[in-house]
Amino acid sequence: MSKVIHLKDVVGKGYKDFWNNTQRYRVLKGGRGSKKSTTTALNFISRLIEHPDANLLVIRQVFKDHKDSTYAQLKWAARQLGAYEEFDWKVSPMEVIRKSTGQKILFRGLDDPMSVTSATVEHGYLCWAWFEEAFQVRKEDDFNKIDMSIRGYTGGLFKQITLTFNPWSEKHWLNKRFFKSDAPNVFTKTTNYLCNEFLDEADIELFEEMKVKSPRRYKIEGLGEWGIAEGGIYENWHERLFDISEISKRAKVESAFGLDFGYTNDPTAMSAALVDPVNRELYIFDELYEKALLNDEIASRITDKGYSKEVIVADSAEPKSIADLRRHGLRKVIKADKGPDSIKHGIQYIQQYTIFVHPKCSNAINELSNYVWDKNKHDEPINKPIDEYNHFLDALRYSMERIRKRDKTKRGA
Template sequence: MISLKINKEIVHLPSLVGKRYGTFWNFKGRYRVVKGGRGSKKSYTTALYFITKIMELPESNLLVVRKVFDTHRGSTFAQLKIAMERLKVSHLWKCTTSPMEMTYLPTGQKIIFRGLDDPLKITSVTVEAGYLCWAWFEEMYQVENEDDFNKIDMSIRGAVPKHLFKQITCTFNPWSETHWLNDRFFKGGTENREDLINKGLAIHKNSKDILAMTTNFRANEFLDEADLEVFKNMEEQDPRRFEVEGNGNWGICEGTVYYRWEIKEFNINELIRSGRFETCLGLDFGFTNDPTAFVANLVDIVNKEIYIFDEHYQKGMFNEDIVKMIEYKGFTKSKITADSAEEKSIRWMKKNGLPRIKSSVKGPDSVIFGIQYLQGYKVYIHPKCKNFIVEIKNYIWATDKKTGKPLNKPIDDYNHLLDAWRYSVEDLAANKGIKVDKFKFI
């Protein structure tokens, strides 16, 4: 049995937490979702909450999730350790990085850390003492696929004692308003801008199951004059950035690569019957860290219009799964251009159900040439293609880290479906002056 030296110190919790987060602290419904600007103390408050509640409620355990596991160390893991220090209870916890977990020594309750980049580990989380009743998703906007969230949501299930409750907490900085988080938790709620400006916190929904709220730096009384001056200068010099990072509102990315697009309902059969379009299909391979991405679009070369009408976006797909997916969609006899980095997979698929699949052509400038070609079209995206919408909204030009100036290359993110999209129109681009033979296969 571990011998513990417990120092009895009085900690005034309201002084540590501060104001504005009372509704957040006391909510016990299924989903507690907070988007906020920088300096809004949302992560700080969440960390304090979980350390306090685990010590207060026996048998409770917490799963902390980020998109990439390695990012925990400098964020959630560090924030929770700071919370222990503020609460003066560090001596009651054992914190290890291999495995990454925190154990409350008097009872054995745990805080477990996982990343969505390891799907096998994330679906097999168990606890020895009590119940896994809570999950905390930090930087939730990075979770592009709603299905990844649903898998964790389903793992928080089963009966718990009356003194416990099951809950998913999501905290994130606002990003594109087309993110599935907006559709699922915020849309249909109230928009009280006055509260955001005056109090730094606005509650959009407060129902039995959902608390959705926005916070910003005005809710953080712990900021000093120098901190506030940063936000004042941002508001004056870069109002658009201030709306997102300051006020905590949904934003549109600066430096968007594709800008001539809109979400539009359309009848795919009517478009095909018009005879104006060529059907173009693209495939980008993924597995553990990245999803396999498949996109289908109709291209009107004469009128310079593209209609994105179907997509598939899923991690952990084997070659057999991809063939079955394409077969289910009815495209086995169609020409499909796939990422040439998986030449072995392409050859296997060609022999096992996709006779017209072919490798893309890559070279030093192939990405830029493909982007330039697609920029010449007006793009209409069917609302069901949610992942494509998220990517095209967030796909921006990279910037120089020192100067902040845009570079002539896009970021290496939000590009799985967009890469597949480029592959799909490769032959059309070649016919319009982009010489395929100038590229080298890689």
């Protein structure tokens, strides 16, 4: 290795116990900016160099998400440790190979179960697995299948599964299995931005502002504590892989697209769904969720996704933006009606549906997990939703407006 690792200089403080842990399960939840993913990437590059017979399997719910997350993080980590040239970095197929030993880092997605079960290495032992964004793994059984694959003789190397995630909802199986259990051979840790000495003043200010303006969000995204367990507005939703072409063949199924504008503090969010009014089912199959987008960039993102010819119902609070989007090629963007009690009526209508969310729509899942009824000064629920975790869900509500009105007319209500 061409560079000596100094935890203090390269990794910083707050992770020594995590770095050195060799228990079977190493589970790390944390807020944004807590350096949990970058530290994990540094740790694995260091370990692979230290143990020349070890190999690593990296798992995400959706395979395509690796390129801009785990793959990029591991490349960055190798550079930080002066070890980048020791590895071949391949994209097709996506894998990393250590030149001197043949050790591999394999990347797999749970959206392709066969690729996961067929993961094998030619040199050494597949002894470590890393589940990044583990909260997106909604089925404990999917985790168990990988857990069972990290078995057998490993030449004396320790076997370990590492999970890193943002703790969006207390209801998730991760909480019960690892944090509310006294199971042996489990290491758990919670970190947040306060242990990240590499953040600058502007980064810290964003969290301090969140602390004042959005204490509920600060608890989860700032401090890394578990999200809500009760009071969810949309309870009847499920994450599920589904075939869009099969759903679209159903009688009377139609598409529904909505758009909520954001910029500096809030993301611009687009929802894309198929609606089955006969069976009262709603299938969310795509999303846009990004901050600091100008109108031409919004139009470009939507066009690149292939939705430029769709009717998109957008937030009526920004008529200039709607006109601008039309000028940039989204000619079927229309404004939503924001009448009295429109939020309440929109929510009540969507609540009549069973919602299925494709696993790739992680922001939709996060919002559905955290969108709750607000509380009064006595900590009692009131008939009003919180004004947080609602950017995608506002877009979804806009998208359902035309269907709701048509449904209302048919029933003569």
